[in-house]
Amino acid sequence: MFENINNKQIFKYGKDAYKKAILQAVDCKSFILDKDEDELITSIDQNSCYNCLYRRWTQESFMCMALNK
Incomplete structure (x- = not known):
């Protein structure tokens, strides 16, 4: 569910x-x-x-810092 963009794991389905x-x-x-x-979005x-x-918001989605280790 993530894609590698510039060595960052970005959630490909957005916000x-x-x-x-x-x-x-x-x-x-x-x-x-x-x-x-x-900072919580769901319950x-x-x-x-x-x-x-471990999520860091981007303009379109978020990146997973745990996967970026």
Whole structure:
């Protein structure tokens, strides 16, 4: 669900693919919930890449810092 762009792992479905972001987070061993509730996009009890501490927003989507290690 990610594509490599300039050596960065970018979520290829953008900022509004809630179901895909949830599915991706279910299998992710690096997922950590962002503790800043103002930064959460989906419900607090739901793992989603959109709620992950390791996501960094871009203009169109986000990059996964855990995959960029």
